[in-house]
Amino acid sequence: MANIAMEPAAARFRPGTSDTEIEAAALRSIKRRKQVVLFWQIAILVIALGLWEISSQLNWIDPFFYASPSLVVDRLYDWAVNGTTEGSLWYNLGITMEEALIGFFTGSIAGVVVGIGLGRNRMLSDIFSVYIKAINSIPRVVLAPIFIMIMGLGLASKVALAFIMVFFVVFANAFQGVREADRDMIANARILGASDWQVTRTVIVPSAMSWIFASLHVSFGFAIIGAIVGEFVGARFGIGQLISIAKGTFDAAGMFAAIVLVMIVTLVAEYIMTLVENRLAKWRPQQSLDTH
Amino acid sequence: MANIAMEPAAARFRPGTSDTEIEAAALRSIKRRKQVVLFWQIAILVIALGLWEISSQLNWIDPFFYASPSLVVDRLYDWAVNGTTEGSLWYNLGITMEEALIGFFTGSIAGVVVGIGLGRNRMLSDIFSVYIKAINSIPRVVLAPIFIMIMGLGLASKVALAFIMVFFVVFANAFQGVREADRDMIANARILGASDWQVTRTVIVPSAMSWIFASLHVSFGFAIIGAIVGEFVGARFGIGQLISIAKGTFDAAGMFAAIVLVMIVTLVAEYIMTLVENRLAKWRPQQSLDTH
Amino acid sequence: HAADKITIMVGGYEKQIYLPAKLAEALGYFKDEGIDVELLNEAAGVDAENQLLAGAVQGVVGFYDHCVDLQAKGKFIESVVQFSQAPGEVELVSAKHPEIKSFADLKGKNLGVTGLGSSTNFLSLYMASKAGLKGGDVVSIPVGAGGTFIAAMQQDQIQAGMTTEPTISRMVKTGEASVLVDLRTVDSTRAALGGTYPAASLYMETAWVDAHKPEVQKLANAFVKTLKFINTHSAAEIADKMPKDFYVGDKEGYIKALEAGKGMFTADGVMPEDGPKTVLAVLSEFSKNVKGKQIDLTKTYTTDFVKQAM
Amino acid sequence: MPMDQGRSPAIELINVTRRFVSPTGKTLTALRDFNMTVERGEFVAVVGPTGCGKSTTLNLVTGLARPSAGEVRLMGGPVSGIDPRVGFAFQKDALFPWKNVIDNVMAGPLFRGKSKADAERMAKDWLARVGLSKFLHHYPHQLSGGMRKRVALAQTFINEPEILLMDEPFSALDVQTRTVMHEELLKLWAERQASVVFVTHDLEEAVALADKVYVLTAGPATVKSVYKVELPRPRVVSEIRYDQQFIDYCKTIWEDLRQEVETSYRRASEAA
Amino acid sequence: MPMDQGRSPAIELINVTRRFVSPTGKTLTALRDFNMTVERGEFVAVVGPTGCGKSTTLNLVTGLARPSAGEVRLMGGPVSGIDPRVGFAFQKDALFPWKNVIDNVMAGPLFRGKSKADAERMAKDWLARVGLSKFLHHYPHQLSGGMRKRVALAQTFINEPEILLMDEPFSALDVQTRTVMHEELLKLWAERQASVVFVTHDLEEAVALADKVYVLTAGPATVKSVYKVELPRPRVVSEIRYDQQFIDYCKTIWEDLRQEVETSYRRASEAA
Ligand SMILES: Nc1ncnc2c1ncn2[C@@H]1O[C@H](COP(=O)(O)OP(=O)(O)OP(=O)(O)O)[C@@H](O)[C@H]1O
Ligand SMILES: Nc1ncnc2c1ncn2[C@@H]1O[C@H](COP(=O)(O)OP(=O)(O)OP(=O)(O)O)[C@@H](O)[C@H]1O
């Protein structure tokens, strides 16, 4: 298990076992593995929530500050059924998602494009990377009001914040991913007749793909954070508003409910992203596909 | 220039040119390159600052909001010489740096350790990565007050925020870096007699190194952001306080001065990091060392 | 023109001190006046002014002292409707320090304020100096509001501190703190500060007000009506009109707090005569911006619209 | 030589089958009902058409891969994970690019708990034997293909494994260097009484070195025939090629192999 | 064959020197005052000790690397960047791991603007010739070493380059497959009147295929001697080995080469 070069321990078969039997056994073992994982995931969740609930019931932690799972679920149910004070929950969620998604896509596309552009051109990268790093160190909370001043209170300023949260992480990885592309492969492509653009498309991008995806996995969470920070500074609707009102009214349950909502959405996005990634990476050696 | 597989265009030498002559020419060309880069960096800086100064002089942008370079420099000078309202500038900077550095080191070490741990153990990673992703989507601005409630107003809460800003980015890269380690090399190490731990140390870590560094480059900026966000919510000293006071008193110059300070510090840290990285990566093919 | 949307940013519309904003909307007074008002929420007060000056919003519901402060920086904004004549804040003192009975006892202690350079900071220092303490005798610690304030007091990082509802009710209820100075009523404010202290207000850019008199009038009408409503209704009746999320779980506490604080609101939106002077006195002593500057107080507020509205 | 009399053979593959899932979803059988026994101290060469399953066989012996069916036994025990007694020279070298030549070669002894000084001494010795003393501090990317291969060999040899698996180890070397390597290999084998499985495409090399030559069929690989090479030892590889007996062996095995290679090539060429 | 009469040679290396900086800071000279001329339509084989500088030479011709001194000319013009007329089979295959076999082979024609259908037809044809029709949809990591090498060859051949550089292309193949490849190579060469530079360690292969055999000295490589092989064409590679003239060529060149290899080995073994 600890050695990724080793294949998972497989059942041993007598000679003469038919292919179908062996495949069925492999499928069974994959399924069992999934079940074990799911079991532990649920177990951990239940234990964590249980601890939280109990310690708040027994007042080990103050439910006034930290709410409790049951209160959070109540609040979510209430929001879902009766809506929030600021309109339907789904509408608020939709607003935040819209901001985060636009920011995520524009930010990651820009990150990839700039990363690849600078990664392929050493002169440009030497000149500009200083600036990129400097800008990256500006606290986003400081940028938020500036963006709102420039872009107004609408969608644009939140998108810009989500964008800027995503951009740098994706940029850093895309840039390094380009640098790590195998030189022999680039040489081969060029000799086979590839133009600069074709080299980028057929060698650089595929080999930077796992770099880019590694950054996308954290970036979606960041995009939501960007949108929420923007909403804190000024907005009418959105999850950030719900959190901000909940904070202002000592409504711990409401605050955690909003956070839980964000988490669920992120995990869904994450799941979709993993599907896409697996599709793109189907050329990679995959152990679980072996028949044992 | 656009093709990284190609070597930079070199001077052509008549046969019989001596090695020293050729090496001198190579050094000259490297030096000229550095000068060009520096020239453009400075040119861009000067143009950007110039535009900023002029547009605020001519009131194209309102210096009330956006200050101007000269005002910012004045403020920095004043702070450096006379100290800020909250004590000496260096003391405030020191506080923030302390928080950011501790958070950066603990966060990146934890990110690397957890990333490598989960990266090497598929079962653990399947179980825990969901949780890690969920936690990553919690807005740090929401965490800030919670941390302060739990850990108080001192160093700990800011360090925790810096930590949590850094951890996820580093984790994501370390994790993927482990996954990308060459299977043949791992197999080779194992056959040569390496234990699990030796494989990790001699194969996994070196091959994940460029992944880890890619994330460290963005992380230092993030660590500072974490410290500053923490200081916003509650602190006695620190750059975050300076920004927050400047904001509260409509002192745009002060705000930008603090930001500039943060940028400079980040760039210095970045520079040191690059030196370390280059040292560690001295085994990599490096074109500029070739004599042409 | 009248159909144009007017955006007003509120520095936390769930806060009781800014209650008239949301109440006016809930009572439908904006609609009655035929204006389209959008209320935006904003967590940290100071950003709102920047948005106002940058033209992103037309009005801000916030503390009046910003009008004075900004004039010192050459920006002219004015209070159009004055909601309250007391800050609505309370200096709480930790139950761990029963020896503290008055401001004078705070010598050498840490005072919690929402932020350095904020109104709470200036007010605390002003009261300290009135109690005979000198600069340096007390230390202001920025602790924000809400949970962080409570935590700071629990951990004894601050021995006293100034904060607003609902933190006040919460801490008094749990017995972790008691009220040292109550700035929620006009009388106690006068006693503590030597005059009324106009705080929550609707303020706008002077230039915008001059250019949009009809709209401002309608706004003033709506808010004055709201203030009247507050004056003529019980706390419970008002609470009923508010979105339920504002008093989650503890409606009773909300009502009680409102009862205690209701008195700070003006009846008619008019700036109290002695108010601006107090503010200037506080600011010119402690605000770097205002110190030594010539301030024309008459330009920081207007009563034209509220008087018309009556 | 007491180890030679050890009751259980060094390597046993018993009815081993190894399947892969091909991208079209069909299963591809690389080995089918494969049986092979390598006695302790025996030198076995394996020849067969390209892509028949030779590397797959070696992978199973190392424990890097597991059989889909059947059993692999080392020194009488079942293979479970990687065995410290096995040394494996990969077909495609797997040097550590961040270590220079000497550090690469020292890796094995260090992993196995030798002191740094010992490891360095041994590494220098082995690098001298493969003719790379002048390149101790070069990094792999600064070496030519043949030099890398030699570093990989030194890396394997330095551990003096009891069971030595080699996958086309000398194909990138020129004839002369290859001869030197042959001699080093035979010396190591004789000194350690190691058991060797040697995959090669060079039939003469196979006959010159081995006690037994396994000829595999076109994939799925099964053992087509086994030849016992009864040339006297010690053999001088560079001279043996003029020996008539040697030439006869080569001819017989070549005929046998050629049929398989032709089948393999014909079969592979048919459109799927 | 009018192209053969083209005035300027296909490849000229004039007094070429190539230096590397070794990790110890010293410069390592891989090629020194190297001169070589390949006429249009000529088939040149290059043999030399491992690590002498053969791959370096080919790299200079492709334009992937630049000489430290001296000049490289292709078809009469100086080399500036990568020339579309050149095809290069790398010593270590550089297949694209994310493309399956047929996509790998189609890459060249697609880069050069061929239609997808054309490219696919050509790729299928070439894959049949290298005996991989059944593996069109496999990814590189699912192939054996020899199969990967053959994909790489198809990838190079499909472009039908005017100048074909090959770095030990057949060393991973069994003898039979190698014979097939020899024939494909000779066919391509004859049809396209291509100029070929062929690096190999197999002297018989060199003599069987080439018009000229260059023997290089131990590194820093210079040309030691050039042999014109005047065996009649077309040659049938599988039969030529019994030709007395062929055997004589091999013997002579072998003697010549052996000295160099010995020097190389001796020199490299001396502690640096
Ligand atoms: N991971 C894999 N997935 C699918 N098929 C594979 C995989 N690895 C090997 N194969 C198939 O198994 C067969 C045998 O491969 P193997 O590498 O053992 O051949 P080999 O005898 O070593 O050939 P060579 O002499 O060319 O090295 C080949 O047909 C190959 O396509
Ligand atoms: N990037 C590099 N840096 C330093 N030295 C290098 C570099 N590339 C090659 N060399 C050196 O140049 C010399 C020639 O290498 P080259 O790869 O041309 O040899 P070769 O003749 O192709 O050998 P082989 O037959 O083993 O493939 C070697 O001594 C090698 O160490």
Ligand SMILES: [Mg+2]
């Ligand atoms: Mg193989």
Ligand SMILES: [Mg+2]
């Ligand atoms: Mg080579």
